[in-house]
Amino acid sequence: MQDVLDIIKNIENIYDSNTAFQVLKDFERVLDELDLYVYKNWASGELAKGPDIERHWVTCTFMWDEKSMPDPMGGKRLLDYDCKVRYKKSKLMKPRKIRKPSDMRPGSKKGKLDLEPIWLVEIQMPKKLIADIYTGYMEEILSEPQDEVNIPSETQPADDLSLEGGDAGLGGEDAGLGGEEATL
DSSP: OEEHHHHHHHHHHHHHOHHHHHHHHHHHHHHHHTTGGGSTTGGGOEEEEEEEEOSSEEEEEEEEEGGGOOOHHHHHHHHTTTOEEEEEEEEEEEEOOOSSGGGBOTTSSSBOEEEEEEEEEEEEEEHHHHHHHHHHHHHHHHHSOSSOOOOOSSOOHHHHHHHHTOOTTOSTGGGTSTTOOOOO
């Protein structure tokens, strides 16, 4: 069973640790590079636990509502890269929003705790895969020309009008902009 407070504490620990935050970004980069987010509901998952960093593995657990289980084909895609994926049904303990007096816990001003069914997906990823993807990512960044600007060789119709001095319906007081020019 998951608790909202445990999830919040986990996220606070990630923000307090540069290493955990960097590892989590690298973990997400691998999921993105492996095109996991094209599968249904994978993009809507939330971090529930992790990253747990071991000698050869990094493990993260994500959660989804019971109704929006992530497509198992996405998990199968991760298996091809030596990742281990485990699906598990669980419950999330969440405080109820207080709308009427019966929503409060007796003797308290806090909301009653409700159990919501969720899916937990634990992904255990080899550090070697994370390092390989990161290396490819850095090579791609370094190989791209930094100062080159792509200027289209053809002019667009709006460009032709601006070169001729016409306002093409943009800017000016007639456009309702109060005399300020509009730029694209």
